[in-house]
Amino acid sequence: MSFRDDTDDGRDPRKPFLHTGSWYRMGSGQSGMLGSSQAIRESSISVLGCVLIVALGPLQFGYTSGFSSPTQDAITEDLGLTVSQFSLFGSLSNVGAMVGAIASGQIAEYIGRKGSLVIASIPNIIGWLAIAFAQDTSFLYLGRVLTGFGVGIISFTVPVYVAEIAPQNLRGSLGTVYQLSITIGIMVAYLLGIFVQWRVLAILGVLPCTILIPGLFFIPESPRWLAKMGLTEDFETSLQVLRGFDTDISLEVNEIKRSVASTSRRTMIRFAELKQRRYWFPLMVGIVLLLLQQLCGINGVIFYSTSIFESAGIKSSSVATFGIGAVQVITTVLATWLMDKAGRRLLLIVSSSGVTLCLLIVAVAFFLKDSVSSDSSLYGILGIISVVGVVGMVFTFCLGMGPIPWIIMSEILPINIKGLAGSVATLGNWFFCWIITMTINFLLEWSSGGTFTIYMVFSAFTVAFVTLLVPETKGRTLEEIQFSFR
Template sequence: MSFRDEVEDGRGDLRKPFLHTGSWYRMGSRQSSMTASAQAIRDSSISVLACVLIVALGPIQFGFTCGYSSPTQSAITQDLKLTVSQFSLFGSLSNVGAMVGAIASGQIAEYIGRKGSLMIAAIPNIIGWLSISFARDSSFLYMGRLLEGFGVGIISYTVPVYIAEIAPQNLRGSLGSVNQLSVTIGIMLAYLLGLFVSWRVLAVLGILPCLILIPGLFFIPESPRWLAKMGMTEDFEASLQVLRGFDTDITVEVNEIKRSLASTSRRTAIRFADFKMRRYWLPLMIGIGLLVLQQLSGINGVIFYSNNIFESAGISSSNAATVGVGTIQVIATAVATWLVDRTGRRILLIVSSAGMSLSLLVVAVAFFLKGLVSADSTLHGILGILSVVGVVCMIISFSLGMGPIPWLIMSEILPIKIKGLAGSVATLFNWSFSWAITMTAPLLLAWSSGGTFTLYTVMCVFTVAFVAIWVPETKGKTLEEIQFSFR
């Protein structure tokens, strides 16, 4: 029985996408001639890039949420009379909301499509920012942060999966890294705008990415692999055609996707017993491991509370230093986006985690020595500068590999049959550890800055070993080839 016959037999059970773009791309793919104004969309790179730039608004929202707490800490604490513990709770609640969003993300994306999932994620983000902007006490702050986190939890899973499923194999690494690049842009915007506007106005500005994302979703095609899995063969082929260009022969790619799905279409329900099979447990373990180690590096503790870290290091203009770090992070992530399809995933992960280990060790030593010298001495000032340099190098190293690549690899290696459930589990682990790091960072820094960075150093050293032993190279392979390699 062919793939087409199988899906037609079960057509009554098929689920329809939440957002349907209509027939514009189906019509375009069948026309023998195009107008000059539509000529650009014939180029597959331009077509895919347009889709990536639209969904990248989601990660920008993600980054804005992460960066919001740093420039606003002093103002919110003073205006609403919050304690350090209360603000720490506020900062970490986005991770709690993201955990809930992560649990739902895979099933939502599987049931109503990738675009519908992003539409649903945008709504609580908008409500959450409004709640924070008009807050008069901590309860509205907490509610808004939870709602933001829920939306971000869905975005963090759906965007990398959508990009991986639409990108051609030779561009998948670079385009997949745009996800993390957008996160860093969102963080930088929060830092930068926080210098000039109040925390309430900054919350209102946080709505803008989602307000642009919602209409943008109506102008891009749904993931062809999701459409194929749902049995919508005509939409699947039309979506793939517009993504690859109307003049491109997509026969080989269509047949590869169909063959891959045909091997798993006999029984669509996934059971926990299936995870005993190597083809399922190994990619899930690698995906969870990378996303957990990404957080155990302490990156969110550094980003969320960078102002406090710079103040502890003796930097007077900590806000300006934070903006500088955000800018450096964007540049470094852009470099990683350019490198990932040239050097490969594994080498960037190893270089990144090794660089983080050395940088964090420098910061830890600097903070330990600062406690042993006089605050008025020249050495004290030098050690403060050294600790800032170490933090900056740590963020650069993170951005070169451990920032963008774990999400990219997770979206590449998970088989389509278990992607919804396994993706939710991996994303949940990521946000659970993100919450733990965010919640404990200010307390650990108050206990011992040197001790905190020593702990982060140990985890980065472990990451080097994990990548060297377990993580496969996915550069230049189709998603179907990657999945077959685990069998």
Template structure:
């Protein structure tokens, strides 16, 4: 091991919980003589495999979010719960996620991104098993809290890991896979919930993390994290694996080393230092985008979607909800293909503009209900339904995926654990507030509620235009140097 590695270990820096493994190692990076079987193994370990494996985490995230929707009536009936008890069950995932978000940065900092995902998988599996065997509300609540804790860690770690392993020309598209996987998880929960008993559905909920755990042993640790930990040999090996063994990585290696050398090796930073522009500006952007993502009211809108479906004359709420989930997957898939071509800013502006317009149309439709004949209410309901679909498409085209991508790109390496945890915590806290207040606001005034959501979306357009930089096609080091 190099002298720098020795000094790193003296500083108390730790090796990753899940090591990259000796089978990744090369005798020399420049060596061109390899056995055919070894060559096949190494070439199969691509960045796409890494993203595919860690995407099981956000699928778990989405399945957790979607689970309570199709199971509400059956769980209430089987366990004799009240509506308020089931509401507590649904909201406890947010509470657990907030706790997980607080811990996520430090866990990912000290034991690595892969180790963090391993830790997140265990409470998820235990939570689903607890729910599947629940005899009363206490077991449901305990299982939901465990799930939420794991989801809180996943929601921070996966976008950070993907950003840190991706080449600059693919980072946006690969980063969008995080949100795409969340929508797939939600859609699967809606689809399977139409046919399966809630206990069976809970047992199926353990599958993503059960597959994720062994999958983590076949992918390398984040090279940027390894570099920060002073594990230079592992860092260069990991980066070579990710870029391909025929690729010259010397320029990227030097960039990452220079970035790490210029930042403090300490995992803590004094709050007074956050006043410096290189810290407060990216932190403000990260928190701002993740808070505005939730303040757009997307959770409140989806919460109220069944009532809009009824007003539009659609009888099967579960089928319609599944259709909405499918639209989310398709629209997010489109974002995945566009984000590295069109850019982050353009998609965020288009997304927020669509949400502003559609929220206004829904608000106007609700205001007009009191002034038009009852026979015209069906037309207004249909208009609301179409606008709701446009709103979901708009969210999926940018505001769903891109705030997580930008958060993982702009935060400097030495404050990423603290700032990333804070930004993720604010996201979950805002999501909880929106979920809890949506019903109260809609009871107060449906038109007024959607007017508020429209104003927030309009402010998001302004926020992006004035303050959010374009990060397309730039390395993480270039992005972070730009804030100095």
């Protein structure tokens, strides 16, 4: 019986929103005619090219996250906002992201990973233009919600697409490109925020998605999604271009066929089926990891780092904020190199332990600052210690807690519940991100030391959770990972 017969459920297979294209179809049959395009046909280069194109999505994600920090004073002054109004503005991207997260899984399942990214790009572009030309809070808030909606879809779709196209020996390293792009986006927003006016900064925000849309026409759709939809010819063609036309893909094709044939093409499963370990365990790990990623307070630090440094007594807070962005990029590059060497689980334990220690240092420094005179030399030293602690927190977070939860979520969720379960996990992540960014300004006014103590407790819980329950996925195919939960 053919693969199409094995997976057919009586419906016509869905067609991808963006076809996989013809530029590589010609090459599969006439490779001699494409000698000048040999670089494109190399396995690692073709996969890397696809990853670099979709990385424009998380670049937009990072730019959105970093926008509020360097612009807080200027927007507040120009539009006459209160602290609570700007806090609402900063957090509304998370509200939009929650809506996008709810829709992301079903959109990605119904029209494909590439089509999902097109859907995400359009509200992002409109949202940035609304912010750039806002004269009052209505357009400002609307623009922030729209950019958040697009980011919510991106945050689910890009990790899943990368995991589904990457060979197993490169999946960890390529997966960290998602987090690397986010950190680059944050750093760019911080850097440009020092030199350009906030409206210009908003206009520049349209560039990543404006470039992403045409770029998607030049890369193949996820072969695993095509296989799930019963599009056998497109599935094998897509996988061939990703692995190179000179590569024998028969073994990987058969693995994917067996995996898809053993699952239903239904996007919904019965609730009773979630009691099976193959479903509840990966779903629990994916959701909890993404929640704990936010509960250490990282997005509060990223969104309002300028205010945090000012409260620590640092005069050049904008420059220090840019330094935070640079540390993120450097550390994520290091994580990219370590991911497929040290493994996901070990890096998560090291990262969460480091975040816990740094948060403890920051909390103690702020508590001591409240008890000494602002004119004393100790006050200045404690300010420096708190900044070092924040930088250390960002460094250790980016080493593992930043990229790895998204990678693990995209690796361990079974393909027949990936859309629904991924949406739930992404929604939870953005909901807690909204809570953190909405409350951090008020918590810092209450007690800076108390705020970082709360985050430290959640970070310590992360260490225990990873140590006891998170599985290692390094060096295993997605099919092998899923079979291990049966």
